[in-house]
Structure formats: structure tokens, C-alpha cells
Amino acid sequence: MTGVLPVKENDDSDKRQGVWNEIKQMMRSSYGEDIYSSWFERLEYAGFAGGVVTLSTPTQFIKHWNQNNYGNDILKRWQSSDKAIEEVRFAVRSFPLKKADSGSASAPHKSGQAQTAATAPRRQIDPPSAPANSAAGLEGSALEPRYTFTEFVEGPSNALAVAAGKKVAFAQPGERIQYNPLYVSAPVGLGKTHLLQAVAQAALAKNPNMRVLYLTSETFMYKFVSAMRNKTTLTFKDIVRDIDMLVIDDLQFLNGARVQEEFGHTITSLLDAQRQVVIAADRAPADLDGLETRISSRLGGGLVVELEVPDYAMRRKILDRRIATQRAQFDDLDFPDDVVDFVARSVTTNGRDLEGAVNRLVAHNQLTAQPINIKMAENALRDLLRARETKKPKIEDIQRVVSQHYGVSKQDLVSARRTRTIVMPRQIAMFLSKILTPRSLPEIGRRFGNRDHTTVLHAVRKIDGLLEKDAQLAEDIETLKRLLDQ
Structure with missing residues (x-):
């Protein structure tokens, strides 16, 4: 699996992977969808050795948060299924990202690698362990290659946001910036991250020398705190404020007085310099609890667009797209139209759950050789159907x-x-x-x-x-x- 830490596995790898999948579903049921999607969804099973299970996380912040808040709970759930488990460890998985070279534009990325920072020359931050004469570029959060405009399913619920995102991404050099900042709000699973990454990737594809930096708020916090700890704060500020486009995802997780102060100064500096800023969060700027009024006011001064829950027609389009992807992998896949209709009418929460529903039904079909039908869907998707019955509006x-x-x-x-x-x-x-x-x-x-x-x-x-x-x-x-x- 790309980006997973190499952990030695002694035996029963598939069995423990299955146990971990079950534990994640239990965590979703226990803590709710919001907490699950924030902290557990991106945890991956990395291996087992010497009584220790290793779980990989995408960021240092998520690693520490799980260690401090959910580590004991996860360990107990593991031990209830496997007495051989003595400890659960968390480790940040590495992503093979291309670093910017000093004095020249970066070379093209190898196939499958995600480009998250500017390809133009930029000043660099020395990592704590690097010698004084060595430097590494400030890298952004990993981009998912399939999160592009081509793969984004459009409909009435997201038409305005997509149009604004394309306007920003495909702007001509020197063109007057119209939507700045562009702020996208939506609950979990409606496509905020996909849209933001599509903007970043389209901007880089159009102009490879454009300095684009995509960061989750967690990564921004971690990098800024690390810069303070290593006394490289001024260098961090110089780099972040000298880019052409800053894309920040999941702003609702930004906390800490010093971090918010630096974020506010960064946004102000970029906007005043006519640099593009794109932000996403699960609420509108004024509704973000704990966010400084000065920051929310500045963000609200741009274009605020909302992604809404997809209607039936759009849910069908999402399902058709996902099923087509699965059919490209499994030639003999039979996914009856009445089942597609059932899923579209029953799973109404968000696109992520629709994708999960397709993946789950196909997995049942391929692993058990049972045909995909309404009865299978009712059984395999019962937690999603139950979530619809008990979901509370915001x-x-x-x-x-x-x-x-x-x-x-x-x-x-x-x-x-x-x-x-x-x-x-x-x-x-x-x-x-x-x-x-x-x-x-x-x-x-x-x-x-x-x-x-x-x-x-x-x-x-x-x-x-x-x-x-x-x-x-x-x-x-x-x-x-x-x-x-x-």
C-alpha cells in the first residue's frame, strides 16, 4: 500500500486487517460520524510484530491526537479480539513527495506521486535533524491523484462552488482575482476536500511554475509549532507568505492562540498582495466556534459558497460513476439497476457514503460470489440505512x-x-x-x-x-x- 510504513508482519496479516476494519466500524458507531471521519477514517493497519500493532496516520497531529485521546480505547478493542496484542503504536506514514530544488524548478513527478507544493524555486526550512548546510522544502499535505475536476460529480447542489473553483484554478496569469478568498463550506462527505484538491491540481497543471501550497489545518498547525520549537518561525513565515496560492482544508480544526494569530497574519498578507487563498470548513466563517472574529470577518469578505446534500439525480450520477470504476476492475460485475435505485434512495447522507456503499456491495459479491440484489444491499448497508433513520440535522x-x-x-x-x-x-x-x-x-x-x-x-x-x-x-x-x- 503506497505510503504505509514498512512494519514487519509475522503472520495472520489478512486476519488482523479484517479485525481492524471491524474496529473502525465500532469506533464509528461509538463516537459518531463527525469524530470518526476526523480521527479514525484515515488510520490504516500497517503491521504486527512482537505483540505490537502499528497503525499509520497521514499527519503527526492525528498521530498525537489518537495516542492521547483514543489509544487506550483502540488497544482494548484489539485485545478483545486478539489476546496476543500487547500494545498499539501510531506512526506517520511517509508520502513520496518531490522536494523543490534550490535555484531551479522541480523536475516532473514520477507517476503516482502527489505534488503538493510549488514547483518554482523557494526558500526552504531546515529540518531539526538536518545539518546546518542542508535544507528541505516546505511540503504540503498529500494530494490524491484522482481528486480532479474530471472525477468530480457536478449537480445543482455544488454547481456554484465548482464554477468558482474552476474560475480560480484556470485564471490567466496576471488576471484580476475575483473571488478571494474563496471559502467552501459543507458537512462531512459532500466533496470539500475533492474540490480543493481539484483546484490545486488544476492550477499546477495549467502553470507548473505556479507556487501552490495545499495544507490541512492540522498540518499548518504542526508545521508552525515545529518552526517555533526549532526557532525557524521567520523562515516559515517567509515561505508561506511568498506563494501564489494557499489552499487550506478543514479549517474547523485550527486552534491555539498563537497558531490562529499566525494564520490571520498569513491570510492578510496574501490577500493584500493579491495572492489567491482557498479555504474549506464544515461551517461558514461566522459559525466556526473559537475562530477569532478578525479572521472570520476577513474570510467572510470573499466568496462563501456552500456544498449541499446531493439530490436523487445527483446521487444516481455518483453511483453510476463509482460502479463504472468497479466494472473496469471486475469484468463480470453485475450491478442491477433496481439496486442502484435502492441505494440512491436509501443512502441520502453524502457522496462518501455512496462510494462506500458501492465498495461494500462489490466486496460482498466478489468475496462470497453472492449476486448483488436488494436483499444483499439491505443486509450489507444496514448501518448506513440506520444512520439515515437516526441522523440529526445541523x-x-x-x-x-x-x-x-x-x-x-x-x-x-x-x-x-x-x-x-x-x-x-x-x-x-x-x-x-x-x-x-x-x-x-x-x-x-x-x-x-x-x-x-x-x-x-x-x-x-x-x-x-x-x-x-x-x-x-x-x-x-x-x-x-x-x-x-x-
């Missing part, structure tokens, strides 16, 4: 659905406007946020324009009181609930 989802239903904008819902056409939908959205989400009154108030919790309480009580005597309102509430459940 405040952002409620604001979107309410604004569409009543013909007002999401900005109106969080504004200070107090006309009746705005106040009633706002109070309904607050009411639904209280009864359908676990969020507290103060947090709901913050999501609705930093209102006091007493304002939210008043809205909840008012709507609750009106439901008994206003049949139309009661019908509207039930309609909104059904829309949120789709």
Missing part, C-alpha cells in the same frame, strides 16, 4: 431549509431585521434548532446573529404556543421536518 441545515421554504435568505435569518416576513421564519428556525439538535440556547443564539439565549427561549415558547391553535403553522413545521429528514 443548525445550518435548518437555516437552509427554512429560508428556502419561506423565500428568505439565510443572511436575513441571522440579520437584525425585524419585519414580520423575517421574524416568523427566524423564530421557526430557532424552534426547530432547539427540538431537533442537541445545541444549547446560547449556541443557537450565536448561530442566529449572536442573539441572547433569552431571545431563543422566547422564540421557542412562542412557536410552541402557536402550534396548538394555528393549523397552518403546525403543517409547515411537519413539512420542514420531512424536508430535513430527506
